[in-house]
Amino acid sequence: MSLRDHKRARTRQALVDAATDLFERQGFEATTIAQVAAEAEIGTRTFFSYFPAKEDLLFPETDQRMRAAVHAIGTRQPDEGPADVLLRALRLVGEDSDDLSGRLAALRLRFIREVPSVRGRALQVQFDTQREIARRLAEAFPEELDEVGAAAMTGAFVGAITAALQVLLEDVDDPGDPAQVQAAVEKAVDRALKPWLIDARR
Amino acid sequence: MSLRDHKRARTRQALVDAATDLFERQGFEATTIAQVAAEAEIGTRTFFSYFPAKEDLLFPETDQRMRAAVHAIGTRQPDEGPADVLLRALRLVGEDSDDLSGRLAALRLRFIREVPSVRGRALQVQFDTQREIARRLAEAFPEELDEVGAAAMTGAFVGAITAALQVLLEDVDDPGDPAQVQAAVEKAVDRALKPWLIDARR
């Protein structure tokens, strides 16, 4: 990694940190990009060479999660079916939620509920990730799945989990508490996949 | 319906029509709200009392679809299970795609692929609709489903169909052709729900 790359990574992290602080203190809408850039000691214009939009500050490591999921699919065990591998991959994606000691994750969750543009961005990220996972899944099981089948299966899993999670999170009294969120995620996976798990048991 | 309401509905439709023309001619991004407003003969400022944002011009009748779906759930037949009712409701939502002689629908499809902000909005609309359907479904089957179960089920169905449809639409050579799109939707539903349909047959 060259000096250039190091510096770039450091600046990027500084931006995320600055944003985390400012978002916590002022909320998402009230924080301007100029403020974030100033706090990270770069010009306002330069911000846009690090993140394409303000919302993306809340999703700084999408590709990292993606790589984890892809890796999970790549290390397919001989006795695993498509559903098993997919479930393993999805669990991995979900677990990474604790990044940055949870502060950013908590903000993300809060703003997904409060700020429409953030919700929209989150759904897009999820959708893209899901699509890529489906592609890899189809590759890993050329006999059992084609592109459409893999997409449908992935969409069903992710859709079920997301929808269940949404309902469960409505009843959480403190969305800032990682333990409660984690419990909700697990319960969502559990409830959402019940039909498949019963099926698999036969 | 009072004169006021009539006029309001007419203006709203004029805005959608104007937008349809301009979007077709110039694309989404290149069309400004000022242009749309001018074409519909209202002030730019007034536009925002009809639509909250530019993207919403592409989703003018969300609540209408919603009502159709809710109605489908309300008219539950004695021999229908949750999955049957849900499937019937979802088919209804999909069929309404032919509104406005298809021009707006074609634009919507095109911009969902091309313009990120439109894709984001579409996903939000879908997500909200899905949530509401789940709520009604849970109400209609208080014995069989709770809120979480209904959400998971709806999320699975919608997620599977959407994901399958996305893949299928990639291979359509002319996305402006309603027949091809319709065929893709049907195939997507078919493929996506195969597991459930097989299950139900037992």
Added chain:
DNA sequence: TGCTGATTTGCAGTGAGTGCAAATAAGCAC
């Protein structure tokens, strides 16, 4: 016709995001 409350509109302003060209800094050869 005249009153009342809702709708429309212009105006001024904020802030996101972009294109461009000049300044700056990194990487590298010597």
Added chain:
DNA sequence: GTGCTTATTTGCACTCACTGCAAATCAGCA
């Protein structure tokens, strides 16, 4: 280190979506 090349940073000017506010306009009704 000194220069040269190339990538990055930055300021500037600009467009456009969207909002708050206050004045003007209009529908509905007595």
